[in-house]
Amino acid sequence: MTIFEKIKSELNKEAKAILTLIDQLDQAQVEHAFELMKNCRGKVVLTGIGKAGIIARKISATLASTGTSSIFLHAAEGIHGDLGMLSKKDVVLAVSNSGNTSEILAIIPFIKFIGIPLISITGNIDSQLAKASDAVLCTKVDNSLEPLGMVPTASTTVALALGDALAIALLDEKEFSLKDFALFHPGGAIGKRLLLRVQDIMHSGDEMPRVYKDTPMQEAILEMTGKKLGCTLVMDEDESCLGIITDGDLRRQLQAKGVELIKLPASDCMTPKPKNITASALAVEALSLMEKHSITVLPVLCEKGKAQGILHMHDLIRAGVV
Secondary structure, three states, X not given: OOHHHHHHHHHHHHHHHHHHHHHHOOHHHXXXXXXXXXXXXXXXXXXXXXXXXXXHHHHHHHHHHOOOOEEEEEHHHHOOOHHHHOOOOOEEEXXXXXXXXXXXXXXXXXXXXXXXXXXXXXXXXXXXXXHHOOEEEEOOOOHHHOHHHOOOOHHHHHHHHHHHHHHHHHXXXXXXXXXXXXXXXXXXHHHHHHHOEXXXXXXXXXXXXXXXXXXXXXXXXXXXXXXXXXXXXXXXXXXXXXXXXXXXXXXXXHHHHHHHHHHOEHHHOOEEXXXXXXXXXXXXXXXXXXXXXXXXXXXXXXXXXXXXXEEEHXXXXXXXXX
């Protein structure tokens, strides 16, 4: 077996583990765990140790970034003072494949003492952790899917996948939006994509190509050429946007009407009521709209339909949104 074949084989094993997980999940237990997390008035506290602890930390990070307050409590540090992180409004989600890890078991009495719910993600439903839990999410993996029958690969994959699925279900239930997500990611590439607004990169004022509905197409073409955006807005007398003329419109109109095109008014050649966006919209929303309708330019209009600017796909590329 080649190296490439070995890698594909391992990926297939981990994919099989996830598919097996789907079939073995107990609906009542999953729904109970979800309700405990949804109704939590404090934090969803993830805990674990070793590789399971790493998975727990990642699940906590996903929850926190998608609208569910969450922290990670290292089980070994918990018994040396970090249990003070817990409050009576919290919910604990413990990740342990064996369910009998001593550090995890050592913090259960305190969890029970302060009376907060305990959810477990474990591969052993007969374990002490499972028996102490209010909701048990079974992630049992066949030993044949783990290297040497014991190296945690497939088991950690299914635990992570289940944790992510819970986080996304909570996201949907809370109607967590793209704008909410942006607030938690102000830095780096994600911040640029999600916090940048149309008004920050649109062409406005003298940079905005525009003509009026009675403007001859000869002048409209000059406006398009001069502003170098491959389009022009078509306005009425009160500066409301009636339509848009793009390079594509020009080609189609030229095929249909020939050289007589240059004598026609702009209103005869425009695409009326074009897709548009507001200046305050996120730039990533403009990208989504362009991709959905296979267009490369958007008029930027206020609520009354007056033109405030124009946004080109190239502006999104330059800004790093694409």
